[in-house]
Amino acid sequence: xxxxxxxxxxxxxxxxxxxxxxxxxxxxxxxxxxxxxxxxxxxxxxxxxxxxxxxxxxxxxxxxxxxxxxxxxxxxxxxxxxxxxxxxxxxxxxxxxxxxxxxxxxxxxxxxxxxxxxxxxxxxxxxxxxxxxxxxxxxxxxxxxxxxxxxxxxxxxxxxxxxxxxxxxxxxxxxxxxxxxxxxxxxxxxxxxxxxxxxxxxxxxxxxxxxxxxxxxxxxxxxxxxxxxxxxxxxxxxxxxxxxxxxxxxxxxxxxxxxxxxxxxxxxxxxxxxxxxxxxxxxxxxxxxxxxxxxxxxxxxxxxxxxxxxxxxxxxxxxxxxxxxxxxxxxxxxxxxxxxxxxxxxxxxxxxxxxxxxxxxxxxxxxxxxxxxxxxxxxxxxxxxxxxxxxxxxxxxxxxxxxxxxxx
Amino acid sequence: xxxxxxxxxxxxxxxxxxxxxxxxxxxxxxxxxxxxxxxxxxxxxxxxxxxxxxxxxxxxxxxxxxxxxxxxxxxxxxxxxxxxxxxxxxxxxxxxxxxxxxxxxxxxxxxxxxxxxxxxxxxxxxxxxxxxxxxxxxxxxxxxxxxxxxxxxxxxxxxxxxxxxxxxxxxxxxxxxxxxxxxxxxxxxxxxxxxxxxxxxxxxxxxxxxxxxxxxxxxxxxxxxxxxx
Ligand SMILES: Nc1ncnc2c1ncn2[C@@H]1O[C@H](COP(=O)(O)OP(=O)(O)O)[C@@H](O)[C@H]1O
Ligand SMILES: [Mg+2]
Numbered sequence: 323x324x325x326x327x328x329x330x331x332x333x334x335x336x337x338x339x340x341x342x343x344x345x346x347x348x349x350x351x352x353x354x355x356x357x358x359x360x361x362x363x364x365x366x367x368x369x370x371x372x373x374x375x376x377x378x379x380x381x382x383x384x385x386x387x388x389x390x391x392x393x394x395x396x397x398x399x400x401x402x403x404x405x406x407x408x409x410x411x412x413x414x415x416x417x418x419x420x421x422x423x424x425x426x427x428x429x430x431x432x433x434x435x436x437x438x439x440x441x442x443x444x445x446x447x448x449x450x451x452x453x454x455x456x457x458x459x460x461x462x463x464x465x466x467x468x469x470x471x472x473x474x475x476x477x478x479x480x481x482x483x484x485x486x487x488x489x490x491x492x493x494x495x496x497x498x499x500x501x502x503x504x505x506x507x508x509x510x511x512x513x514x515x516x517x518x519x520x521x522x523x524x525x526x527x528x529x530x531x532x533x534x535x536x537x538x539x540x541x542x543x544x545x546x547x548x549x550x551x552x553x554x555x556x557x558x559x560x561x562x563x564x565x566x567x568x569x570x571x572x573x574x575x576x577x578x579x580x581x582x583x584x585x586x587x588x589x590x591x592x593x594x595x596x597x598x599x600x601x602x603x604x605x606x607x608x609x610x611x612x613x614x615x616x617x618x619x620x621x622x623x624x625x626x627x628x629x630x631x632x633x634x635x636x637x638x639x640x641x642x643x644x645x646x647x648x649x650x651x652x653x654x655x656x657x658x659x660x661x662x663x664x665x666x667x668x669x670x671x672x673x674x675x676x677x678x679x680x681x682x683x684x685x686x687x688x689x690x691x692x693x694x695x696x697x698x699x700x701x702x703x704x705x706x707x708x709x710x711x712x713x714x715x716x717x718x719x720x721x722x723x724x725x726x727x728x729x730x
Numbered sequence: 731x732x733x734x735x736x737x738x739x740x741x742x743x744x745x746x747x748x749x750x751x752x753x754x755x756x757x758x759x760x761x762x763x764x765x766x767x768x769x770x771x772x773x774x775x776x777x778x779x780x781x782x783x784x785x786x787x788x789x790x791x792x793x794x795x796x797x798x799x800x801x802x803x804x805x806x807x808x809x810x811x812x813x814x815x816x817x818x819x820x821x822x823x824x825x826x827x828x829x830x831x832x833x834x835x836x837x838x839x840x841x842x843x844x845x846x847x848x849x850x851x852x853x854x855x856x857x858x859x860x861x862x863x864x865x866x867x868x869x870x871x872x873x874x875x876x877x878x879x880x881x882x883x884x885x886x887x888x889x890x891x892x893x894x895x896x897x898x899x900x901x902x903x904x905x906x907x908x909x910x911x912x913x914x915x916x917x918x919x920x921x922x923x924x925x926x927x928x929x930x931x932x933x934x935x936x937x938x939x940x941x942x943x944x945x946x947x948x949x950x951x952x953x954x955x956x957x958x959x
Contacts, residue, residue, distance in 0.1 A: 324835065324842045331830035623826040626787055627887075628815020628843040630808075723787045723814075 325633060329640035336613070340645055343609040346710075347649030348656065350602030351703035355657025356689070357594050358698055360664060363690035365587040370550065372583070373574040374452050375518050377419075377544030379556040380572050381405065386541060387570040390578075393424060395497040395534045395541065399569065402540035408565040414547045414556055419448040420540030422530040426492040426504075428523060430482045437481045441492050441504075441523040443530025444544075449473070452546060455512055458519050462486035462510035465526065472506035475522040476513040484508050492523060496535035504529045515686050550574060595698075599706050606710025610642060614718045618725060626723035634719040642711030643704060650703030654696055664689035732799040734895050734927040735761040735784050740793035742779050742950075753779040755950045757793075761929060763894070766921045769931040770938050771947035777931035778899055780947065784929060785818050785897040786810045798894040815845045819888025819926075821898035825880040827872040833859060833883045834868035837890050844891040858890040859883070862916060878909035885916065889926055898930040902937060914940055 333340055382390070386397035399405055402420035409418040421444040428437045446465050449455040455473060456464045465471050472492075474484055484490055486508055493503045506529065512519050531537070547556050553573030560571040575584045614621075621634060629637075668688035742754040754776045761767050761784075769777045782788040783795050786802055789810075795802045798817050802810060819840070827836045837855035841848045848854055856868050862882040872880050881901060888896050898917070902910030914937055921928050930937065938944050946954040 324831075324838055327835070328828065328831060328839075335830050619826060620828050623820070623822065624828070624839070624843065625811070626785070626814060626820050627840055628811055628845060630811060633843075724782055 325637060326640060329637050330644065332613070332617075332637075332641050333644050336616075339609050339612060343606055343642075343645050344649035344652070346602050346605030346609070347646045347703050347706055348653035350598055350605075350706050351650045351653030351699050352657035354595060354598050354699040354702050355654050355691075355695060356661045356664070357598065358591070358695045359657075359661035359689040359691040361587070361591055361594065362692060362695055363665065363668075363688045365591075366690050367687065369575070369580075369584065369587070371516055371518060372580045373550035373553065374454070376574050376577060376580065377452075377542070378547050378550050378553040378574055379545040379560060380574070380577065381409075381543040381545065381560060381566055382541065382570050382572075384568065384570050387572075393541065395422070395424060395495070395536065398422070398497065398534070398536050398539040398541045399543055400537075400539050402543055403538050405543050405565060408563065409543065409545055409560065412556075412559045412563060414552060414559065415545055416548060417447070417451065417546040419445050419452070419544045419546075420527060421448065421542045421544055422527065422534055422536070422540050423542070424494050424530065424534060426494040426523065428478065428482055429491045429493070430484045430488055431490075437478065439478050439492075439521060439523045441494060441525060441530060441533075443525045443527045443533075445527050448544065449524060452544070453519070455514075455519070455524065458512040458514040459510045460513045462508065464510055466509060470506050470529075471509045471526070473510040473512055473522075473524040474508055475520040475524075476511055477517075477520040478523055479508070479511045484511075486511060492525070492533075494530075494533045496533065498535065500535075502533045502535070504533045595702055599702050599709065602706045603710035606642065606646075606707055607713060610638065610711050610714035611717070613641075614638065614714045617718075618721055621718055621721045622723050622725040625721060631719040634721075635715040638715035638718055639708065639711050642707040642715075646704050646707030650700045653703060654700050657699065658691060658696070661689050661691045661695070665691050731763065733760050733796065734763045734765065734798065735759075735929070736796040737780075737783070737790075738794050738796075740780075740783060740790045740795060742776075742783065742788070743791045752950050754783075754790075757947075757950070757952055759945065759952065759955075761895075761927065763927050764921070764925045765943060766918065766928045766941055767930070767943045767945060768938055768941035769929065769945050769947060770933060771931075771953075772933060775947040776950045777947055779950075781897050781899050781929065781931055784895065785820060786814045812845060815843050816891070817894040819891065819893040819896040821881070821884050821888050821896065821901045823900040823903045825872070825877070825884050825904070827880055827883055827887075829872050832869050832871055833864060833875065833886075836872070836883055837887045840887045840891050846891070848891075855886075855890060858886040861920075862886045876909075877905050878913055881905060881909075881913050882916065885913070885920070889920060889924065892924075892926075894927065896926055896928050898928060900931055900933075902932065902934055907936065910934065911936060 383397050383399055406418040406420055409415050423440055423442050426441040428439050488508050491503050491505050496502050545556055553575060557571045557573040560566045574580055665688055668686050670686045737757055737759045740754055740757045744751040744753055771777055783790055786797060834855045837858055838851050841851045859868050862885055864882055902913055920926055942958055944956050945952055
């Protein structure tokens with residue numbers, strides 16, 4: 323169509339200005355690519371950590387869920403191993419682990435310790451297959467399967483000056499409130515770069531069952547599918563199963579502590595994207611406005627010849643979109659370079675930062691450059707053009723044809 | 731026969747309050763199809779204002795304007811645009827070609843905007859360019875053409891859609907007298923050969939001498955309306 327051809331020719335008309343407009347979009351999309359890759363990486367690791375530590379879905383007793391922050395041992399799930407077996411029968415469930423988490427005081431040897439910590443008791447399979455604790459071991463080994471072993475998070479180990487081979491005593495309570503010590507030998511020290519691992523006191527399930535005096539019970543049953551995105555599906559299946567009818571089932575992103583973080587990631591993402599789009603749209607607005615002013619007369623002439631208002635808008639929007647498509651492609655390509663570097667090398671925020679964040683962020687964070695990131699950055703580049711061209715195009719459409727007749 | 735254009739007691743004022751300008755006062759005029767009419771008068775006498783009304787670019791403050799038998803008063807701007815696109819051709823003092831389109835594309839644009847189906851637009855545009863004496867120049871851009879040639883393209887653009895009326899506001903004012911004369915000769919020829927109706931404004935004596943009918947304006951009034959041999 324001739325109007326589209328005209329829009330394309332207008333792109334080449336003032337090369338300097340087109341480069342300026344395209345440059346704005348290049349800058350914007352490059353920045354978006356880096357920012358979105360960064361956020362995807364950071365939030366991806368964060369949510370992966372949360373989902374692997376907390377289960378894609380999790381089962382608790384109703385009473386436990388009601389007072390979860392107190393972690394009341396007395397409100398545990400009874401016969402948790404049977405529940406795990408029942409869960410394993412459901413389609414999509416790949417693994418199920420009973421787990422006990424409880425507060426303890428930690429001492430090394432005969433020293434009197436005042437180090438509080440959270441002791442985790444779970445089947446060894448959970449540590450190896452879900453938490454992937456093996457790759458975080460920095461000293462010593464993973465659980466060998468022998469009795470009386472523990473793996474300590476680095477922060478905890480440092481606090482009590484524990485080394486591999488030392489014997490520690492975790493002093494906890496039974497479900498009835500009686501003191502109950504568990505003795506274990508440190509076989510490994512783990513550093514996961516996040517507080518869930520670094521603050522952990524990891525034990526097999528049995529010693530903690532003994533400490534809490536809960537027979538074959540557990541405070542939680544963690545359920546895993548193939549991917550964390552299946553959390554809600556798994557949760558729905560479990561709720562429908564009579565074996566869990568008295569219990570509370572939550573997908574990982576439905577848990578009060580994580581749901582907020584997941585929502586926040588979306589908000590942060592949109593805020594950052596909107597700011598970049600808005601700022602760059604101002605640049606586009608500026609150069610497109612110059613074009614409109616400069617072409618007032620010829621637009622007036624075409625309006626006199628019957629060019630409609632929508633036709634005028636199309637003329638400028640197509641021009642803007644075309645420039646944005648080229649600028650966006652270049653910008654995404656340019657942005658991929660630093661984004662990829664961030665994906666490979668990452669940035670070390672330092673332990674202080676990671677441990678004071680309140681959420682299990684890694685101290686070393688990497689970007690994640692996905693197809694989604696590239697598509698989103700490019701699409702937002704086009705949005706930049708749409709937003710930036712909207713007002714100039716509207717101005718062009720309100721040019722009156724009489725203006726063209728006035729020769730000076 | 732329906733008049734190409736008819737004005738009845740037309741008044742046009744600009745501005746309001748103390749700054750009000752009566753650009754036209756009580757103008758009545760009938761222009762028949764195939765006529766070649768020149769609007770004469772000094773600068774500021776209301777020629778452009780009158781052409782804007784005839785060309786449906788503006789609406790009168792009072793009175794009525796009929797174009798090709800249709801009363802334009804009360805028409806929406808969309809209806810006016812459709813009427814312009816279909817029935818009226820424009821030629822401007824400063825040519826006003828689209829600089830990034832070739833001569834042929836400028837002419838084609840008029841067909842595209844006319845709101846009608848035209849068969850082979852390209853052939854039609856080239857034939858029109860040939861009949862204004864621009865054979866072989868269809869691929870040139872406006873800046874590769876002389877002023878006289880650009881105005882020829884503009885005339886081709888105005889005529890290609892076979893309008894009921896062609897409006898030309900001082901079409902020779904930006905041309906030297908020789909080129910102006912050539913362009914006017916072309917307009918006269920097209921007027922006779924194609925039977926196109928022209929209304930031209932000018933204060934060029936040469937243009938007036940070529941017209942059959944000269945309507946003279948002064949201070950917004952028609953002061954004379956002469957038929958010439
Ligand atoms: N848009 C406008 N606003 C105010 N006054 C105008 C406007 N257009 C024309 N006029 C006035 O109307 C009168 C007629 O102008 P115009 O039709 O342009 O005359 P001409 O074309 O014969 O030179 C002049 O006094 C001019 O100043
Ligand atoms: Mg004038």
